[in-house]
Structure formats: structure tokens, C-alpha cells
Amino acid sequence: MLLDVRDLRVEFTTREGVAKAVNGVSYGVAAGETLAVLGESGSGKSVTAQAVMGILDTPPGRITGGEILFKGRDLLRLKEEERRSVRGAEMAMIFQDALSSLNPVLTVGDQLGEMFVVHRGMSKKDARAKAVELMDRVRIPAAAQRVDDYPHQFSGGMRQRIMIAMALALEPDLIIADEPTTALDVTVQAQVMDLLAELQREYAMGLILITHDLGVVADVADRIAVMYAGRIVETAPVHDLYKAPAHPYTRGLLDSIPRLDHKGRELYAIKGLPPSLTAVPPGCPFHPRCPMARDVCRTDVPPLHAVERGPASGPGRGSACHFWRDCLEGSARR
């Protein structure tokens, strides 16, 4: 396993109290594998990624427990200096909004080249040549001419390509893409995702794709982890999850996708709002919104049950629902 996150817990100290943003999250990514982390805003998916990268703002954030094993080393035990040498070289991150993630006062060539200057100690001239090479690699036309342009002179899709090029520069083993296509329009989204998936295959990197777009996930992911209120509520290989979700929340998400053959019908929506992280409901955090909730859901926190029986079940499936079996069978019948 390339990356193995075990029982990670992150808290934020706020005025309203302690917000438990990540509450015992475990997931793993193998080399060449794509894990999609799915969830609403505030479900803790980005915070988990920031903790893995080591770029969590502390304070107000605090990692209160768990391990992050990367190639066998626990990143949380490394010194900041060692941690920094891992970032960029061995694991890199792609951010949501490429315009604000690129420094407006530096040319893209400068910023791409910086990776080589910082980590490889290259001269400015060599780094610039490498920058042109990278821009070619992510298919930016006329790279040699555009290397001296500033970020605002590029279109949105081109900027995201530059971010991808920066992340890929040192051929890391793991890339975390935090909603890489959310800020782009649909046609460009597809191109950027294709590019990312292709490069991932080429370099056999592990990829963590953080998103709330189920369409993007289905296209590129191998496995899915669905997060809700700082917990993983369901994890499964991508086909199994789409075929028969084993958690009512996942089922709600899939039912909320607009579909052509349902034209004219009212679109399903999960009722209610996600809970505030400072006041997570007792028991299963999803119970106030869950159509299947019973008394036990209000008192007992469901552990991540192994989903080993029923339709589309198999090793590696898990569901944090007391009634996962009912849910799974119900899903399969629909």
C-alpha cells in the first residue's frame, strides 16, 4: 500500500467550540490506483487531504490521532524539514482553482521551474527548459513561447494543465487532486480529467481524487470512499457502489443525479442539511436525514461493517450503516 491512512482525527478550535472535521478516517491507495473521496462541503474530505499533505493550518487545526503511513513511514512522526522534502517530490497536490493557485506575479515558467530549483538544485536556465518540456507534456500549445506568460494570460483549462504540470514535475508517487475540475466548464472538465488519468497511468502514480461530482468519479476512479460529517460512511470498488450502494447516504447521492429518462419528474433530494461539525448528532451522524433510521441509529455509532454478502458485495467493501444489508438489498431491487 502506497498510502495508508489509519483512524485519522483532526479538530479545529473555533469560537463555537471544537469542530471534529475528521473523525477516524481510514483509507488506502496503492500505486497506480485511483481513490475517489466523495462528499458534500464540510464532510472533511479536503481536511483529510491537507493532513496527508501536511499543509493543515495549525492552529486552528490539530491532528489529534491516527497515522498516515506513506511508503511505510508515518508522516505524522517526521520532522517538518523531512516532511517538506516529501511534499512536491514524493507527493503533490492539485488545487481546485488554478487561477488563485498560481502566483500572479511570477511567470508560469518561473513557477514550474521553481520545482526543479527547490528540489533538484537546477540552474535557472535548465529549470526553464524543463518547464517548457512539462508544458508540452500537458499539451499546452506553443509551450516555448508561452513559458514566459503570466497565469492570467492563460484560459482556465490551460491554467489547470499548468497546475497538473507543477504537480507532476518531480514525478511523485502520489497525487492528491482537490476538486481539480470544479472551477472549469463541462467540456474542459472532460479534457482535464482525461489528461490527468492518462498521465497517472503513464507514471503509475496513486491518485486521490477529491470531488463532489459523481460523474467525474465514475469515469476515472477504481475505488470510492464516501464521507459524511468527518467519517467514511461507505467504501467500495467503483462499479459495486454504483450498482448497489450499501449506505442510505450514498443511495441518496446517486438518486439525486438528474437523469434523461426521468425527464419531467421531480428530482430527488436528500432532505435536511449536513450537520454542523461542532454539534454532530449522537449515534449515526446521518440519522436525522435518513429514511431508514430506527431507534438504534440515534444512540449507537455504526462501525464500518464489512459488506461481504448480498448483491455486488465483495472484499474491500464497507458500510457504516447498522442496516447495510437492508440498504444493499433495497438498492439492488430498484
Place this chain on the structure above:
Amino acid sequence: MPDTRRTHPGPEPEAGGRRPGERLPGGPPPGDHPTGDRPRGNRPDDGPDARDGAIAGTGFGGSMDLAADEGRTLEDDPGPDGGGPSGRPRSLWSDAWRDLRRNPVFVVSALLILFLVLIALRPTLLASGDPLDCDLARAQEGSRPGHPFGFNGQGCDVYTRTVHGARTSVTVGVCATLGVTLLGSVLGGLAGFFGGLWDALLSRLTDVFFAIPVVLGGLVLLSVVTSNSVWPVIGFMVLLGWPQISRISRGAVITAKQHDYVQAARALGASGPRMLLRHIAPNAIAPVIVVATIALGTYIALEATLSYLGVGLKPPTVSWGIDISSASPYIRNAPHMLLWPAGALAVTVLAFIMLGDAVRDALDPKLR
């Protein structure tokens, strides 16, 4: 139609091209979808979807064309000095310099400042007389050949004194601004970047300095100084002036620190000093430059104020401030005594403010 494709483009082995789902080990064979496969239920009969890869490819070409067009437009419009893509690496500062050379505001103000610095260094080039050569018999007289600006209340030549006064005023203004900017931006920048205890301490310290009224502080601190050089005055201005710049640079650094690109640089392994110097400082420096250039004018004026109160520079030092204060009671009888040094002061202050403005614009690539 393309929208639905986006919402459930399940990885289908039969979908051609370079669809990423293809490599999925153990992906279901085409016929393996039960009817309950809701998210992708309408896919098997969705023939055109198999062309998905091709459609994405077309999109690629389209946007590539677009970007290539952008590139061409940029090349076709290389600007007055042909500053299109050049072979050598460009930096923020070399780009700013190229911009500045073309900016008339910068050229005019820079020439003015160059001229001021020149006469501050070598006043005798323009005025060979002695500014302290005074004859009470000629007091308050108007202009006459050889003495174009007339005489002041002591009968000294106003032209000579105005030229010689540039030295003290420019020295005070430039040195005080440099001192204030260096001290203030370094302290404020570090406090903003690291935050925590040092930031809190520095913030309270600036509050203490803000509470000292400048004129009162000047009266107290400078009245004990016996030296007649400009340095105690400059030291006083730096002492009371740095908190202003410190606050501004602290705020600017905190704003810049929160930008995504600083976070991104961190995620890609940049060290603290590198983030501060390369990513934060260039984005935080603009407000500091603007305030510093405006402050430069006020420091020259403050020197005049302090001199007027008798605690700044004292005669026989020649300064615009001293001349303005000594001429102010006679503004109705002999306005020329006031207007020439005051005019010189105004032009100097204006030149520095225009310079600051031009530099700020040049350091912002988005305005290019």
C-alpha cells in the same frame, strides 16, 4: 445530451479511445449490467457514448486552437520595444523595469528626482553663491538680475537657499523613508508571516508608538539633542514612523499568506523563507511602496514642522522647512520668500508620489 454523459459516464470497456476506465482490473464485461444498474442504466443502448473519447479529443483540439490563437495575438502585439517572448528568462523586476521605461509618469518623476539628487549632492553646480551670505539691507526685496527669486527676511538670496536646501530636505526624506520602510516592513512582515506570540507583542508595541503624538514626542525627544545635524531628526522619524509601515506590511503579508498559491507552493515543497520572499513579498510590497512614497513627502514636511517649532534643524543649517517657517509671517508683504521653497517642497513631494504610483503599477502584472 453531453450533460447526461457527464453525470454518468461509467467506465465501459467497449467505449473506445483512451478512456481511463479501460485499465480497471476486473471491470465488468459489457453484458454484466443488471437492469438495476441505475446510474448507468441507459448506457448500453446509448450508441454515441462510445464516441466519448473522440468527442473529448475534439474538445482538446478546439481549446488548443483557441490557446494557440491567444499565443499568436500576444506575439503579434509585442509592444513598443518588441517585448514579445524572448529567449532569456524574465523576472518580475526586469518586466517591471521594461514597463517603467515606457511610462511617461515614471520618466518625468524619475528625471525630477534625479535632478533633485544631483543638486542635493552638488548645489554649487546651479548656485555658486553662499546661502549664508546675507545683507539685511536687501531684506524682503523682490527679484532682480542675478537674484531671480529675490531675498528673504534676513536679506539672503532665496534662489541660493532653495537650491542648497534641497540637500537637507532630500536627505531627511529619503533616509527617514528608507529607515522606516526597512524596519517597518521587516518587523511587520515577519510578525504577519509567523504570527503567534511575536505578532501579538509587536502589535502592542506599535500601539504604544501610535499613542505618542508626533509633535509632542518631537518636542520632548529632540529638545535634549544638541547636535545640529540631520541625523537626530531622521532617527526620531524612524522611531515614530516604523509602526505605520509595520502595520501595513503585516496586514499585506497576512492577506497574501492566505492566497491559494502560497498554500499551493507549500504543498509543492517550498520552504518558509522561499514562500515569504518569492511568493508573499512581491504580492505584499505594493501597499508598502505606496505608503512609503507618500510618507516621504510627509517626512519632508515634518522636518519643516519640527524646524518651525525650533526642535528640528536650526539655523545656520539651510533647509526648506526653516525657510518656509521663517517666511510664513510675511506672506502678505513678500510672498516670494514663501513660494519658492514651498514650491520646491511641493514638486519634490509630488515627484516621489508619482514615482511610487508608477512603480506600484509596474509591479502588478495584471495591469499589463
